[in-house]
Amino acid sequence: MSVKRVLASAPAKIILFGEHSVVYGKPAIAAAIDLRTYVRAEFNDTGAIKIEAHDIRTPGLIVSFTEDSIYFESDYGKAAEVLGYVRQAIELVKEEADVNGKGITVSITSQIPVGAGLGSSAAVAVATIGAVSRLLGLELSNEEVGKLGHRVELLVQGASSGIDPTVSAIGGFIHYQKGEFEHLPFMELPIVVGYTGSSGSTKELVAMVRRNYEEMPEIFEPILNSMGRLVEKAREVITSDLDRDLKFQTLGKLMNINHGLLDAIGVSTKKLSELVYAARTAGALGSKITGAGGGGCMYALAPGKQSEVATAIAIAGGTPMITKISREGLRIEEVE
Numbered sequence: 320m321s322v323k324r325v326l327a328s329a330p331a332k333i334i335l336f337g338e339h340s341v342v343y344g345k346p347a348i349a350a351a352i353d354l355r356t357y358v359r360a361e362f363n364d365t366g367a368i369k370i371e372a373h374d375i376r377t378p379g380l381i382v383s384f385t386e387d388s389i390y391f392e393s394d395y396g397k398a399a400e401v402l403g404y405v406r407q408a409i410e411l412v413k414e415e416a417d418v419n420g421k422g423i424t425v426s427i428t429s430q431i432p433v434g435a436g437l438g439s440s441a442a443v444a445v446a447t448i449g450a451v452s453r454l455l456g457l458e459l460s461n462e463e464v465g466k467l468g469h470r471v472e473l474l475v476q477g478a479s480s481g482i483d484p485t486v487s488a489i490g491g492f493i494h495y496q497k498g499e500f501e502h503l504p505f506m507e508l509p510i511v512v513g514y515t516g517s518s519g520s521t522k523e524l525v526a527m528v529r530r531n532y533e534e535m536p537e538i539f540e541p542i543l544n545s546m547g548r549l550v551e552k553a554r555e556v557i558t559s560d561l562d563r564d565l566k567f568q569t570l571g572k573l574m575n576i577n578h579g580l581l582d583a584i585g586v587s588t589k590k591l592s593e594l595v596y597a598a599r600t601a602g603a604l605g606s607k608i609t610g611a612g613g614g615g616c617m618y619a620l621a622p623g624k625q626s627e628v629a630t631a632i633a634i635a636g637g638t639p640m641i642t643k644i645s646r647e648g649l650r651i652e653e654v655e
């Protein structure tokens with residue numbers, strides 16, 4: 320029986336250590352979290368690719384009212400650009416399969432705030448590849464979907480380490496470097512994510528760091544190397560047989576150092592720093608930006624203090640989210 324409709328979902332992530340330096344080939348540690356993007360894919364008879372993005376707000380809406388009608392106009396150039404990840408994801412899958420001139424309709428709903436450092440771009444790419452590949456009868460492993468998701472990010476952003484699509488596709492807690500990943504022993508992490516409410520574009524932030532790196536390589540090299548070293552130290556701690564409390568204390572110190580280095584390369588903002596320090600004052604062992612920065616989210620490690628830290632983040636003007644690691648990555652939810 321041929322497949323008519325597929326619903327797939329893929330999780331958000333946090334980068335625990337090593338964002339930005341991972342783009343320069345250094346290692347990083349990330350975990351999938353329990354916020355998801357859902358993508359439904361089905362055939363249509365128009366021969367066209369149709370994308371229904373229910374969570375994307377198009378800027379610059381103009382509405383004209385007459386007595387008996389309403390006209391809508393929008394900045395369609397920007398609308399097409401914002402759907403670049405979904406479109407590229409569909410195109411890459413179509414290259415691998417015979418669609419017989421049929422069109423594909425993709426409909427997206429998401430729990431992940433956009434441009435917030437939680438990997439919404441990777442989750443939408445991974446869930447789209449998962450849904451469309453299954454619709455077209457391709458048997459791709461989650462790891463293969465992650466690799467295609469990396470190609471999507473490279474095509475749209477120009478640069479991407481691939482850590483986000485990898486962890487979104489395979490789930491869990493990973494160490495990642497230059498396309499290779501390793502699952503770390505699963506541990507419950509008592510974390511709180513704090514959202515500033517503003518967004519940053521990963522494409523622009525990665526490009527800004529690259530420009531500054533090229534202008535002052537002798538300053539940036541040692542900072543990126545230090546980020547890489549602290550990731551290795553964090554991995555040693557996570558995989559050691561130290562007791563949980565000692566592990567968290569050292570990881571907290573490393574988070575604070577990582578935040579300082581991210582601030583040094585220019586990806587923090589006043590609001591992010593306010594949330595980072597509010598969390599520490601409320602008893603977090605460590606706190607830092609997560610993801611590309613320039614707005615978006617920070618996270619804090621707060622064993623026994625999660626509700627105090629959540630309150631402090633809210634008082635400082637952020638939106639706290641107490642999340643859990645998602646062991647599952649890409650999931651096929653329904654096939655009809």
Ligand SMILES: Nc1ncnc2c1ncn2[C@@H]1O[C@H](COP(=O)(O)OP(=O)(O)O)[C@@H](O)[C@H]1O
Pocket residue numbers: 356372373374375400401402403404405427428429432433434435436437438439440441443519520521522610611
């Ligand atoms: N629900 C969604 N539907 C369509 N596109 C999405 C969705 N969520 C994210 N995207 C795409 O991902 C972009 C944000 O990616 P990025 O700048 O990498 O930030 P992040 O991955 O941290 O959220 C959006 O501008 C849009 O192109």
Ligand SMILES: C[C@@](O)(CCOP(=O)(O)O)CC(=O)O
Pocket residue numbers: 337338339340341342435436437438439440478479480481482483521525609610611612
């Ligand atoms: C800055 C970076 O390290 C992570 C970006 O994550 P996000 O898109 O902000 O969720 C870029 C990358 O790894 O490709």
Ligand SMILES: [Mg+2]
Pocket residue numbers: 438439440441483521
């Ligand atoms: Mg992204």
